[in-house]
Amino acid sequence: MLTVRDILELPALGLSLAAGGDSLEREVTWIHVSELSDPTPWLEGGELLVTTGIGIGESAAARRTYVQRLASHGVSGLAFGIGFGHDSVPHQLVDEADRHGFPIVVVPYEVPFIAITKAAATSLASERLARLERALAVHEELSATVLAGRGVQALLAVLCEHVGCSARLTDERGRVLGERHGARRHDFDGALELEVVAGGEIARLSVAADDALTEEDRLVLHHARTALAFELSRRRAISSAELRLAGDLIDDLLNDRLDERR
16 A cells, blocks of 8 residues: 555655645555646545646635645645745645645655656555565465365464454354464454355355455455365365265175175
8 A cells, every 4th residue: 555655755756744744644546647726526536636736726715725625535645846836835735734634745846746656656566566475475375284284274374364363264054164363363243254165065254353454465365265165175075085985894894895804
């Protein structure tokens, strides 16, 4: 997740903060440049709006309304380029932004807006690559656990360790096949319920955590469900083979096909 703080701390850009210092953890989904007085029809929320201030208006009321409009629309923050029409961020914008907890980042004159976009895109790409690499490492750990035959409990332990949750697997009759917890035990009331389909068997995976699951958490969950399905299928195949062997043995005994030594 890219935040306003991440944008502010991008290296070599010399960005600084003018207002809204308590709201720097807001997620930035995209960078959008606009000089309109009301850019919100073209914004979905979550964007960092970049401007030179052409559209903020001349009056104090217009400038305060400009900030109010962006904040109420869910815009993550404003990056204000100085040196074009303003030597600094107008105090009306700063005052209103502080009132709404709305971050304003100062962009020096010598920094082109495209540099912010490129740096943010690179950061997003790097973070996504890191998330994929972490998810791949979890997938490999889960696969190794299945191949080693360590069972449901070990798979749930891997899931809980990486997601920081509590997890329980139950069969179609509601019997608990395994249960593990991360750093702390969570209550399963209101837990996320997921089906684990293994052949004709449908188990249920319950996952409980304090916070909402991230995109990376959900990717780990997907891998865990697949691994649990393989493990249940493996157990079912072993059980079926053992039942067949037991049936053959009983049949041989009943029909006196075994000698005394056997």
